[in-house]
Amino acid sequence: MSAITAPAKFSGARTAARTAIRVAWFAGALFWTAFAVLEGVNHGWLAVLAALAFFIAPDLTFLAGLRDARHTERGQLPARAVPFYNAAHRALVPFALMIAYAFGPITWAPIFAGLCGWLAHISFDRAFGYGLRTKDGFQRGRR
Structure with a gap:
């Protein structure tokens, strides 16, 4: 087996693993969305409003870098917004x-x-391939 063909064999396994992880995140996203809807049905409009607000809120961290947005590359988040974005997009929080x-x-x-x-927001992001950002503002693992 040559050194050139070895990585090609493992790239298929890596792709399958990434796909499995994204499917798992999508299942989690559906679960948390259903749970939020259930809470809204059981507890009224205030619970629905809170679920929607918190579903949208993590992406409001983009506003922290709005002033520097014109100086970034396509797909790059301004460095000023990265700590806020990453903090709001960690599932552990x-x-x-x-x-x-x-x-x-x-x-x-x-x-x-x-x-x-x-x-639900974090899970949908991971399912669709959006993860945490590097200090430079790019998606981790994409460059």
Whole structure:
């Protein structure tokens, strides 16, 4: 086996693994979306509003770099917005807040619905190939 053909054999396995991971993220996205809808149905318009607001909110971090947007390449996020974007797009953050909510003294359904919407957003992003950003503002693993 030559050194030239070895990577070609493994690239198919890598592609299959990436596809499996994206399918898993998509299943998670459907789960969290359904959970947010269920919370809205069970707890009213305020829960629906919170779920929608938290579904949209992570992408509002783009506004932090709006001033520098004209100086970036296509697909690049301005460096000023990267820390905010990455913080808002880490699945561990809303998941940890869900655990704190479950064991904490506060029991207000719109909070949980919002966290479901936030996790749905992150899961959809990962399913469609959008991940965290490098310090330069590019998608990790895409360059």
